[in-house]
Amino acid sequence: MRAVLQVFESYQKARVNFVQTVAELATRPQNIEALQNAGVMQLLRPLLLDNVPSIQQSAALALGRLANYNDELAEAVVSNEILPQLVYSLAEQNRFYKKAAAFVLRAVAKHSPQLAQAVVDSGALDALVGCLEEFDPGVKEAAAWALGYIARHNGELAQTVVDAGAVPLLVLCVQEPELTLKRISASALSDISKHSPELAQAVVDAGAVAYLAPLIQSPDGKLKRQVCACLAQVAKHSVDLAEVVVEAEVFPKILNLLKDMDVYVRKNAATAIREVAKHTPELAQLIVNAGGVGAMVDYVAEARGNARLPGIMTLGYISAFSETLALAVIVSKAIPPLVNAVVTEPEDHLKSAACWSLGQIGRHSPDHAKALADANVLPKLLAVLLHDSSSEDLKTKAKRALKSVIQKCVHLPALEPLLHDAPENILKYAVHQFAKVLPHDVAARRSFVTSGGLQKVLELQPEPGSKLADFVNAIKEVYPPEIVDYYSPNYSKQLLDMLDPNAAGE
Numbered sequence: 001m002r003a004v005l006q007v008f009e010s011y012q013k014a015r016v017n018f019v020q021t022v023a024e025l026a027t028r029p030q031n032i033e034a035l036q037n038a039g040v041m042q043l044l045r046p047l048l049l050d051n052v053p054s055i056q057q058s059a060a061l062a063l064g065r066l067a068n069y070n071d072e073l074a075e076a077v078v079s080n081e082i083l084p085q086l087v088y089s090l091a092e093q094n095r096f097y098k099k100a101a102a103f104v105l106r107a108v109a110k111h112s113p114q115l116a117q118a119v120v121d122s123g124a125l126d127a128l129v130g131c132l133e134e135f136d137p138g139v140k141e142a143a144a145w146a147l148g149y150i151a152r153h154n155g156e157l158a159q160t161v162v163d164a165g166a167v168p169l170l171v172l173c174v175q176e177p178e179l180t181l182k183r184i185s186a187s188a189l190s191d192i193s194k195h196s197p198e199l200a201q202a203v204v205d206a207g208a209v210a211y212l213a214p215l216i217q218s219p220d221g222k223l224k225r226q227v228c229a230c231l232a233q234v235a236k237h238s239v240d241l242a243e244v245v246v247e248a249e250v251f252p253k254i255l256n257l258l259k260d261m262d263v264y265v266r267k268n269a270a271t272a273i274r275e276v277a278k279h280t281p282e283l284a285q286l287i288v289n290a291g292g293v294g295a296m297v298d299y300v301a302e303a304r305g306n307a308r309l310p311g312i313m314t315l316g317y318i319s320a321f322s323e324t325l326a327l328a329v330i331v332s333k334a335i336p337p338l339v340n341a342v343v344t345e346p347e348d349h350l351k352s353a354a355c356w357s358l359g360q361i362g363r364h365s366p367d368h369a370k371a372l373a374d375a376n377v378l379p380k381l382l383a384v385l386l387h388d389s390s391s392e393d394l395k396t397k398a399k400r401a402l403k404s405v406i407q408k409c410v411h412l413p414a415l416e417p418l419l420h421d422a423p424e425n426i427l428k429y430a431v432h433q434f435a436k437v438l439p440h441d442v443a444a445r446r447s448f449v450t451s452g453g454l455q456k457v458l459e460l461q462p463e464p465g466s467k468l469a470d471f472v473n474a475i476k477e478v479y480p481p482e483i484v485d486y487y488s489p490n491y492s493k494q495l496l497d498m499l500d501p502n503a504a505g506e
Helices: 002-025 029-037 040-049 053-069 071-079 083-092 095-109 113-121 124-131 137-151 155-163 166-174 179-193 197-205 208-217 221-235 239-247 253-259 263-277 281-289 292-302 305-321 323-331 335-344 348-362 366-374 377-386 392-406 412-421 424-440 442-450 453-459 467-476 481-487 491-505
Strands: none
Touching: 040 053, 040 083, 053 071, 053 083, 053 095, 071 095, 071 113, 083 095, 083 124, 095 113, 095 124, 095 137, 113 124, 113 137, 113 155, 124 137, 124 166, 137 155, 137 166, 137 179, 155 166, 155 179, 155 197, 166 179, 166 197, 166 208, 179 197, 179 208, 179 221, 197 208, 197 221, 197 239, 208 221, 208 239, 208 253, 221 239, 221 253, 221 263, 239 263, 239 281, 253 263, 253 292, 263 281, 263 292, 263 305, 281 292, 281 305, 281 323, 292 305, 292 323, 292 335, 305 323, 305 335, 305 348, 323 348, 323 366, 335 348, 335 377, 348 366, 348 377, 348 392, 366 377, 366 392, 366 412, 377 392, 377 412, 392 424, 412 424, 412 442, 412 453, 424 442, 424 453, 424 467, 442 453, 453 467
């Protein structure tokens, strides 16, 4: 009998050593391929049913680490029919095993919608939602994390999470004292909200915003990241949902996060503000009244790279609504940092956003356009438009911005450089402005001659009957024929032709 017990104990120790060693080896990427080639997945599966809890937990932990590494190993977990056993264990086993099992489900679900669907098909949702009601915070955390990874892929998967009853329990988890549980629950709610207005409404209906909004003042940076991300995902879908966020009194408190130590907190806060600002003039005005434009200008001036994008877009959205709001953006000195983004940012999509925002600022009136002209914006936009390496989207945005600003600009000295460098599709708008202003402004007519502008216009060779030709003719009619002849390209030749007969007579 003693010999039998000794054999059993040694066998148990071997199993313990095996699973613990595999779990340890699976933490290092360089070991994964060797473990996979050794067929470790098939060896671990029966150990999930071991009668020793610590072996079960270590086996699940090792499987989770393997599945977490890449989608091929995650698919192996599915094909080896390991998921049903894990789901069963979530309902039956102790809290340590539940955490390990939820970790495996999360590791499988994260890779693709197909793998997340496999987790759903295994019946995991009900078990994971049940874990949200556990007493142990670690079990709740593991379950919330897995549910978030399932929901993040697409609206259909997120809807299955909602239908399983996860949202009210996630909202309860946000109210728990444990920081990590708050973070992961907020992240899961964000992953659910992002897909559609209906899913965001389900989160709102569960009272999530009322509990999330005060957390923007939390001292924990990672929690603030997730809270701002969730508020942004809720607000982006509709005016009503954005108003829910505003009514939770996030302004002006969220503006302070634009100065936060954590770069991701700053970016997510700027994104949340952008998602509110884009909907209506009233919401944009609310942000302006709260001091949001000045704070956002400072943010755009300080941020770099993709973190800059939500700030750039916010300034454009606010400016787009009305002359008054665009003027508030100008007064807050938004133009220099936007121009800086056009000139210095290496990514074309950031340059495009900055061009778009500048166009929204300048398109309202001559005063708005002059503010851009005074900041030397037009040559910068033209340079981006003409640059060979600029993407098609960037060229389109720069062209539209130039067109909208030029059509409002009556400050002619700012338009004159365009006569020398602009392509015809931009040039015609500049020449049109001269044709509109010169007939009514004597000083401008004189200046246009002395600066060489008239000569440059007369050197143009537009196609007869084109709009550009009409605008050039309109400018010619403003001046006496003698001046037009004098500055015309062929004038010197005409004079010489007149002299030739006299010379011959002598």
